[in-house]
Amino acid sequence: MTIARDLHEDNRRSWNAATRAHNSHKRDQAAFLRSGGSTLFPEELELVGELSGRSLLHLCCNAGQDTLSLARLGARATGIDISDEAIAFAQQLSADAGVPAEFERADVYDWLPRAARERRRFDRVFMTYGVLGWMSDLDLLFRGIAGVLEHGGRVVSLEFHPAAGVFDEKLQLRFPYFRDAGPYRWDDGVSDYVALSGEALTPSGWIDGEKDFKNPHVVWEFPHSVSELVGAALGAGLRIEAVREWPYANGFRPFQNMRELPGRRFTVPEGLPELPLMLGVVATKP
Ligand SMILES: C[S@@+](CC[C@H](N)C(=O)[O-])C[C@H]1O[C@@H](n2cnc3c(N)ncnc32)[C@H](O)[C@@H]1O
16 A cells, blocks of 8 residues: 555544534633643553653644643643644643644655654654544554654553454444455445443533434545554564553444443443453664
């Protein structure tokens, strides 16, 4: 695969529409951040480690809630996202919440080589919860990341587990795990999954917001297996420090009738055997 820039542009339009719908359900997010609120879960905090005084690059940061929560922990944070709507919202949220961070709108495949040429370097690169599936070439992504990491710096990827992606919402086996045939086109675009997850994805408080959202923009997905992810990190000269799996998904209900666990987490319905639902990989630049 090479970089599918035209498909990324379709994705940009779809994310613009979805991000507006998502934020319409979230109560005063600036007040939430100002009063010390955080959108982060313990799993990503453990993987990213101490942040005080560190430079952090947040790839595919969407509307910046996690970026600003990371900045509040002492990181000098820069968030990158392809969506105009997401970056405009993030910049406004940063100003309204009084939490400084830089936000830039770009396709990561354009931004990373440019930043490397400009000799920008980061102690941490962070990408979580629905990033890799939009990346048309994982090898190039990790080479780009290696180009902006400081020596000794760390990249953290925390994702919904690709093995769980073989099921449809009724937990029926539907999609192949090895999807060399991708990318997949979804005509109904990025969904209003915030409405489906409710309070689990609205720590600042739920409001009804946009109802019956229909995304007019198609979206393209590029599924990647665990070995592709690990191989891309190794191929970029990074050292794998940790690989973790969890039997629950943070803030997200990929299947019907999921069982809610404490801490805004969801696992498979009662009576079913556990599945890996999240995958974490930490790699460093020697
Ligand atoms: C599921 S969201 C990630 C959520 C994020 N972890 C957060 O903190 O809210 C996926 C994001 O990836 C962005 N994205 C998709 N393709 C991209 C690309 N090629 N370059 C930059 N951002 C991209 C989308 O605009 C969207 O905001």
